[in-house]
Structure formats: C-alpha cells, structure tokens
Amino acid sequence: MPRYALQVEYHGGPFAGWQRQADQPSVQGAIEAALAKLEPGAHTIAAAGRTDAGVHATGQVAHCDLLRDWDPFRLSEALNFHLKPLPVAIRACALVAEDWHARFSAQERRYLFRLLMRRAPATFEAGLVWQVKQDLDAAAMREGAAYLLGNHDFTTFRSSICQAASPVKTLDEIRIEAVEGPSGHELQFHLRARSFLHNQVRSIVGTLERVGTGAWAPEQVREALEARDRAACGPVCPPEGLYLAGVGYPDDPFA
Template sequence: MPRFKLTLEYHGGPFSGWQRQADAPSVQGALEEALARIAPEAGPVTGAGRTDAGVHALGQVAHVDVARAWDPFRLAAALNHHLKRWPIAVTSAQEAETDFHARFDAVERLYRYRIRDRRAPLTVEKGLAWRHHGPLDEAAMAEGAAHLVGHHDFTTFRAAQCQALSPVKTLDAVTVERSGDEIAVTARARSFLHNQVRSIVGTLAQVGAGRWPPARVGEALAACDRAACGPVAPPQGLYLVAVRYPERADG
C-alpha cells in the first residue's frame, strides 16, 4: 500500500489532544474519520508528536497507508473537504517511502510558545496565546533558559504521566524573543518529554515575573524533581511548528 506523508495544521481548542480517544474528539480521530470516507481501507494515522488537549500545530507531520495510488494533491483536497467541520487542514501531502515513519524518523521537533504580557484580556488572539497579567523580563527569561540547553535529565520538566523510557534528552536550543507585548519561547530538540515545553515556559515565566532568579532554573533542573518545576503554562500558547526528517540518500 502506498504511504503518504501529511503535513497538518490545527487549532487545538476543540480537541482532547492528538491521540484518538473513545469518548472525546481528537485530531487523530477526526483525520481517521475523514480518511474512512475516501479510503475505507486506509491504515491508522501516525503523528510525529502527540500534542496535548488545546495545543495547536502549524506543521504536525503524520503518515498513513492508503490502498490505492492517490494523486497527493487530490488526497489533500479530499481530506480537507471531509475535515470541514473541524479546524484541521492538510497543508501538504506527498507520497513517502513505504518505511517512512512520522514519529520514529523525525530528527528534530520545533515548538513555539506565545505569551502576551499585558493587562487587557485577549480578543483577536483569544485561545492563541497565554495572556500573562504582569510584565515579564525577557532577558532574565533567556538567561534562565540557557541553563536548560544541552544533554540533561529533565525529570523536573516532565509530566507525571510521561511514558518516555528515559527522562534524559538533548535540548538543542531555547530562545526567548520579544516583539511588542508578545514573548515567543522557541524550543528545538530531537524529541521532547510529555509537558516538557509547557513546564519550561511556566518556569521561565516565574523568572520573567521576578519571582525566581535565573540561576534557580539550573537548580531546578539539577534537582531532578518534579516538585522543583514552576507551574505548567496553559496549552493555548503552544504550537508544534515543524518536524524535520533526514534527507533520504535515495530520495
């Protein structure tokens, strides 16, 4: 069966998360229902990242096997047609090698977290960023973030229900950038632990608000203790921006 690589964009608001669930809408479930309409023999949809409830994606990647050789362009259009009732869009589809695996082949994941530090509630961007009531010092946040880059045991920044075999990960980069009242925290790694980005952002917000000195982020990491983490930032600010794969020697 031909395998397709799908690039997906979605608003996380209405979903219990990426992963299919029996009794709640999920991105995977909505995609599989749309596929069932056009390709009843299609296999399950496998995503690169299992985003949580409320988390958005601009460039999630998934793979799926379908019984016949679709024109990729028509496959995307047909899926988008059947996804109309959901805020999910297939932004690109391409035929992949039959052994391509969206999750295991990924060599880099890029997440962005959007904070607006202002007193007024969000209107146009409600649900698209975290409104932080008090002002944040982005330079202090960047100083705190620098403690996290590298190969570490991230037990402090890992959800209790995280299923990863090891808490040791390599965080390639964390940047903090301000533009007006928006602060964007961008994190890049081969893979992340469950809630890792939101745990990091919530901790950096403690630093930005002046409640923690930047060095305490390094101490929290070293503690390898979930209790040392700041409060986890809410889901609506988080975006899975992109997933990168190696160039195929044969592709």
C-alpha cells in the same frame, strides 16, 4: 500499498488532544474519519508527536497507508473537503517510501510557545496565547533558559505520567523573542530537540515566567534542573499558547 506523509495544521481548542479517544474528539480521529470517506474501512495514522488537549500545530506530520494510488495534491484537497468545518487542515501531502515513518524517521521537533503580555482580556487571540497581565523581564528569562541547553536529566520538567524510557534529553535550542503580535507585546519561545518529554515545554515556559516576574532568580532554574525533582519545577503553563511548529527529517518529504 502506497504511503503518504501529511503536514497537518490544527487549532487544538475543540479537541482532547491528537490521540484518538473513544468518547472525545481528537485530531487523529478527525483525519481517520476523513480518510474513511475516501476509502471505506478502518484507518490508523501515525504522527510525529502526540499533542495534549488545547495544544495547536502548524507543522504536525503524520502518515497514512491507502489502497489506491492518489495524486498527493488531490488527496490533500479531498481530505480538507471532508475535514470541514473542523479546524484541521492538510497543508501538504507527499508520497513517501513504505518504510518511512512520521515518528521514527524524524530527527527533530520544533515547538513555539506564545505568551501575550497585556492587562486587557485577549479577544482575537483568546485560546491561541497564554496571557499574563504584566511585562516580563526577557533578559532574565534568557539567562535562566541558558542553563537548560544541552544534554540533561529533565526529571524536574517532566510530567508524572510521562511514558518516556529516560528523562535524559538534549535541548538543542531555546530562543526567546520579544515581538509585537497582533494583540500586543508577546514573548515567543522557540524550542528545538530530537524529542521532548511529556509537558516538558510547558514546564520550562512556566518556570521561566517565574523568572520574568522576578519571583525567581535566573540561577534558580539551574537549581531546579539539578534537583531532578518534579516538586522543584515552577508552575506548568496552560496549553493554549503551545504549537508544534515543525518536524525535521533527513530528507524533507514536502520540499
């Protein structure tokens, strides 16, 4: 039974998240329904990570097992045809080994968070960024973010419903870029780790926003981290600015 890796892009707005749900639309459910149009029957796909409601992806990766041998390009084209008009696209498809796994073979995940700074309501970028009305101090936010790099107990930045076995994670990169986006001044947060806790990125960005406004000193990020207490975290920011931007593997199946 051939196995195929899928690189998936989606707008998270219409979905209750990646994971299939009985009574709500999901990205997983949409792709599995498209697969059933190609090969009738039940399909179960696995992904590199489960994104929450409203979270987007430009580089999610999933895998599926099919009965027949498909040309990867034709498979991606057929899936995209049956996914219309949903905001989900298969950007690339590759034949992989039978023991290759979208989640367990992954070595790193990369997230992007977009924060738009302007007073006027966002129009074209609505639902794609977190908008705040004032400029933020990016230098102070970078100073605060530096305390989070490396291996730590991230209990403070972990959702109370997180199912991870341990709160200890290694954050390999957290980079904050000031860019001129299509709708104005943006701060873009780039985070990279082997794996993340539930709501870890949104908790980190929400806390750093407090530093950017001057409500927190940068050193308070370290104090929050060392507290190992969810109550010490800043506000959890909304999901619409968050993107699963990429997943790294020992051998890139889409290269």
